[in-house]
Amino acid sequence: MADSGLSEPLRQLVNHHLLTMDHVALLLALREQPEIAHASASLADRVRLDRSVADRVLQDLVASRLARQEGDTFIYAAAPQVRPVVDELAEMNRTRPVTLVRAIYDRPSRAALSFADAFRLRKPGE
Numbered sequence: 460m461a462d463s464g465l466s467e468p469l470r471q472l473v474n475h476h477l478l479t480m481d482h483v484a485l486l487l488a489l490r491e492q493p494e495i496a497h498a499s500a501s502l503a504d505r506v507r508l509d510r511s512v513a514d515r516v517l518q519d520l521v522a523s524r525l526a527r528q529e530g531d532t533f534i535y536a537a538a539p540q541v542r543p544v545v546d547e548l549a550e551m552n553r554t555r556p557v558t559l560v561r562a563i564y565d566r567p568s569r570a571a572l573s574f575a576d577a578f579r580l581r582k583p584g585e
Contacts, residue, residue, distance in 0.1 A: 473559075
């Protein structure tokens with residue numbers, strides 16, 4: 460576990476793909492019924508978000524390949540290797556929501572993460 464109380468894979472998911480708790484709420488709503496295509500309006504109502512906010516967040520989840528858009532609907536689409544991390548996210552949201560909120564809002568900015576990543580040592584071929 461990192462200092463944030465998150466495992467490294469969960470910290471990476473949060474830092475790179477879940478900008479707000481709205482992202483978490485919509486991702487977890489999609490995850491609850493992964494086989495169903497959801498209209499953005501119904502998802503917005505379900506997690507109590509303004510429709511325009513839900514639409515923007517859903518587009519972020521599609522761009523992150525955590526959801527897939529089919530016409531006007533959205534489907535949970537996390538890759539098989541990412542699904543256990545999303546499961547961990549759901550468990551943390553259920554049991555340690557304050558830790559999750561802090562991890563999301565106390566993290567470094569995207570610019571700082573990109574700058575730091577530029578100096579990360581990589582193995583050959585990485």
